[in-house]
Structure formats: C-alpha cells, structure tokens
Amino acid sequence: MTTTEQAPTADAAAGGDAPLIELRNAGKSYGNIIALKDINLRVGAGQVTGVLGDNGAGKSTLIKIIAGLHKPSEGEVLVDGVPTVFESPKDALNKGIATVYQDLAVVPLMPVWRNFFLGNELRKASFPWSLDINGMRATTITELHKMGIDLPDVDAPIGSLSGGQRQCVAIARAVFFGARVLILDEPTAALGVKQSGMVLRYITAAKEQGFGVIFITHNPHHAHMVGDHFVLLNRGRQKLDCTYDEITLEALTQQMAGGDELEALSHELGRK
Template identity: 80%
Template sequence: MTISMEKPSSDAPSGGKVPLVELKDVGKSYGNITALKGICLRVHAGEVTGILGDNGAGKSTLIKIISGLHQQTEGELLVDGEPMRFGSPADALAKGIATVYQNLAVVPLMPVWRNFFLGQELRKKSFPFSLDANAMRATTLTELAKMGIELPDVDAPIGSLSGGQRQCVAIARAVFFGARVLILDEPTAALGVKQSGVVLKYITAAKEAGFGVVFITHNPHHAHLVGDHFVLLNRGRQKLDCAYDDITLEHLTQQMAGGDELEALSHELRSAKG
C-alpha cells in the first residue's frame, strides 16, 4: 500500500521550529466546575502528539479549545507562536486546524463524494451555477488515491464503507481543505485490529508528510505505535508529558491504568485474598 500526501505549505510561519500549536497553562472552568487546569502542550510539524486519558480525563474539553468550539478561561493558545483566541471552529480551520471527530459527522446514505464536500460543495462557474458533481467526483477519487484508498465507486453510500475507510475519507477531506494540524478524536475506538492498523498507517503517513497530528486515544498501545510525544490527562490535570524515547510502552500503559493507584489496589486485593 502506497500512501502519498501533499506536504503543507513550506512557507508556514512555524518553519518546523516554533510549534504549530502550543498551549501554555491552559484551563477551562464551567462555573464552579474545573474541567482543565494547567495544561501545557506543543504540536510540531511532522510529529504525532498522543493525548491519552480515560473517560472524564478532559480530552474532549481539550479538543474543543484547540478546535475553536470553546474558549479557555485561563492560559494561552498560540498558533505559529502568536496568541490566538478562536471564536468558532471556522476560525481554527482558517489557521489550518481541522478536527476529525469520532462520530465523523457524515451522512451515511449520501455518496462518498457528497460527504467529502459536505458544506463546501463546488458549483459550476456558469449559469445555472448548479453543483459540479463531476468535478467533485474526480477530486474525491484523486484525494483518496493519494492516501492509498482505491474506491471503485465514489457514488456508493459512505455508510457502506468500513469504519477505517470512513476515518480515512475524513482525514483526506481535512487535508484537502487546508489542514496543517489534524486533531483525531479516538479514531480507532470503535474499530477492530485490522481497521485500526489501516488508520494508524494513515496517521504515520500524515506525520511523514509534515502535518502536525494530535491523536486523542485511551489506547496506549496505539499511541505508542505512532506517537512522538505523549501527554496523559487525569481528571483535568496533566499527569505525564514525555517524548517517545523517554517512556516504554509498559510504563505508558501503567500510567494510563492508574500507576501507583493501581499498584496500591492490587496490593490491597492480594492482602484480602490472603
């Protein structure tokens, strides 16, 4: 399988040195409830940043801040080294930050090409300015082929594709519409081993093409396979921040599972059996 993606524009202000996206002591509160506190995060071009955490760890809130859905209540969000305060997801997308959510926001009964251009349809340049279906079909085939996805019929309902293929269509769509940073929300959560492997290959391909990838997951094995940097969230706090070379899969899994808390529980259960 050959996967080819066009590199993001080389004149990007980051130049590969300044992070594409950076969070400095970011926090988010909803009234008296603190969802995030003191989060520091860097997303570099050509790297996968794995964000790990169990349910309720704060991963969804973090996604919403970076993607422009919510604003932080404290700290700074920087893009290419410049402070930003997004007012909407459109603002984030204008800066090259695209989010592929777990539910994908696709219309299952609509053709693949219609979903690829959903909300950003191409129209003919002459009257009656109707949808340019042929151009959208051709573009969809070309962009999917770059990712190694060969679909015999882009008129097939997207709901007929496998879960891995749907994820890859969504990633290709984000890349086509100008993303430099891809935020992937639990892309392998509902997939089997084979389909998860397909998605992980595309994540690696995106990294090698120079994109900054934020891989949200609760699976340390998947994160360790493709990640360059790992951040572990626990109840809205940052518990771990380390590079690939500084942590083993075993240690990452232990920390994800609760670390010292798990060891204490194991000791308590063994004592109870004794």
C-alpha cells in the same frame, strides 16, 4: 469578530521553528468546576502528539479549546508562535486546525464523493446553480489516492464503508480543505484490530506529509505505535509530558492504567 493576534514570539520570528499549535498553562473552568488546569501541549509539523486519558480526564474539553469551540479560562493558545484567540470553530479552521470527531459528520446514505464535499460543494462555472458532480468525483478519487486510500467506488454510500475507511475519508477531507493540524477524536475507539491498523497507517501517512496530528485516545498501544510525544490527562490535570524516546509502552500503559493505584488494586485482589 475575527481572530485576535499579537506580535509573533521570538520562536516564530526566528524561522518557523515554533510549533504549529501550542497551549501554555491553559485551563478551563465552568463556574466552580475546573475541567482543565495548567495544560501545556505542543504540536509540531510532521509530529503526532498523543493525548491520553480515561473518561472524564478532560480530553473533550481540550479538543473544544483547540478547535475554537471554547475559549480557555486561563493560559493561552499559540498558532505558529503567535498568541491567538479563536472566536469560533471557523476561526480555527481558517488557521488550518481541523477536528475529525468520532461521529465523523457524514451522511450515511450519501455517496463518498458527496460526503467529501459536504457543505463545500463545487459548482459549474457556466451554470453556478448546477453541481459539478464529475469534478467532485474526480477530486475525491485523487485526494484519497494521495493519502493511499483506494476505494473501489466513490459512488457507494459512505455508510457502506468500514469504520476505518470512513475515518480515512474524513482525514483526507480535512487535509484537502486546508488542515495543517488534525485533531483526531478517538478514531480507533469503536474499531477492530484490522480497521484500527488502517487508521494508524493513515495517521502515519499524514505525519510523513508534514501535518501535525493530535491523536486523542484512551489506548496506549495505539498511541505508542504512531506517537512522537505524549500527554496524559487525569481529572483535568496533566500527569505526563514526554517524548517517544523517554517512555516505553509498558510505562505508558502503567501510567494510563493508574500506576500506583493499579498496583494497590492488584495487591488488594491478591494478584502478584
């Protein structure tokens, strides 16, 4: 079954000003358990939408809905202003929505170029049973350079790269294979300061090239450095929806940390 579409909305017909992807009052329930409720999210071209939340906030469920793995139980998903139902992750990919998960879906012992084309290998026109190794190697180098990534050796096993470098290769791979919207699942969670900075620079580079980015994170400092718009999830509910100009890092950190709950805890522990 293919992606189901309805007539374009007024925004889409008006000249392409509609978000690349949008959730309207989206929710997801598993039986009596409500994982998400009334989520509204917009991702525009050349924008980074930071989705923040602690463990159990609903970030993973949100990713699965946008990536086409799960259908929302309520509300709707719009792509370019058109109400859309994803029947599978392939449907989402065909619409230009790519997810870079924390595990990156790489084979550590394979070279960088082989991981770049993993599952989409190029073959020689004259010998279709033979891989076009030189073509894949050259394309990998070119595409990484477009993202500002300069690796000394694309023949090196990808497992020998730093965590930040592997993240950047995964981002460049998604872009090359047609992504317009990048969903980045906690890309800096297991990285140090220097490697996190590398990933944040490439998120900004993707934004400047016109891609829409959904940056899933529990780190308000990282989100505020690159984000244009912020959504905060708490136990499956949306607790914050604002732009960069509407919130300071301190306020975003306080909201993320629990706001009143943090203040009450500080008072209880005798800290002023």
